Amino acid sequence: MLTLSQLALRSADPLLSLSRHVPFILQRWVLEAAVARLFAEPLQGGAFDLLQGRWLRLEVSDLRLAWCITRDRQGLRMATRAPVDVCIRGNWREFVLLASRQEDPDTLFFRRRLVIEGDTELGLAMKNLIDSLDPDHLPPRLWRSLCRVGEVLREDLAQRRSTAAGSAG
Numbered sequence: 001m002l003t004l005s006q007l008a009l010r011s012a013d014p015l016l017s018l019s020r021h022v023p024f025i026l027q028r029w030v031l032e033a034a035v036a037r038l039f040a041e042p043l044q045g046g047a048f049d050l051l052q053g054r055w056l057r058l059e060v061s062d063l064r065l066a067w068c069i070t071r072d073r074q075g076l077r078m079a080t081r082a083p084v085d086v087c088i089r090g091n092w093r094e095f096v097l098l099a100s101r102q103e104d105p106d107t108l109f110f111r112r113r114l115v116i117e118g119d120t121e122l123g124l125a126m127k128n129l130i131d132s133l134d135p136d137h138l139p140p141r142l143w144r145s146l147c148r149v150g151e152v153l154r155e156d157l158a159q160r161r162s163t164a165a166g167s168a169g
Contacts, residue, residue, distance in 0.1 A: 059089040090114035100150025
């Protein structure tokens with residue numbers, strides 16, 4: 001019998017895939033406003049300056065979403081296309097596990113569940129930056145929700161591995 005968390009997780013894929021139909025201009029407006037607010041302190045402190053004049057592409061493969069991100073005087077800016085220096089690609093679950101700190105970033109990259117292509121030095125610097133961001137700067141409700149989703153994903157992954165191991169043996 002499925003738990004409520006498992007049921008929610010199974011319905012997430014089809015629901016999240018609808019996000020690719022949201023016009024980019026709306027995605028950009030929402031995401032730029034959100035990152036400006038969520039990362040205001042790290043942005044002021046220069047944490048994202050490594051993107052000044054450089055472009056990072058984040059690709060959420062299973063949702064067929066991608067954003068090119070750079071740093072300018074106003075903050076983090078997004079575009080649909082840009083001459084990217086580095087691309088970080090993975091499925092939405094891996095990005096949530098990374099953001100919620102439910103899985104070690106090095107493990108995600110080592111197992112190629114998240115992939116860095118292009119300027120790997122910049123990609124690793126971005127990975128380290130994301131890992132070093134203090135969750136205390138996030139609104140507490142958002143951080144708790146992100147952690148809960150990450151926990152559910154981690155539990156689901158562990159259950160899938162144990163089921164696969166049981167059926168292989």
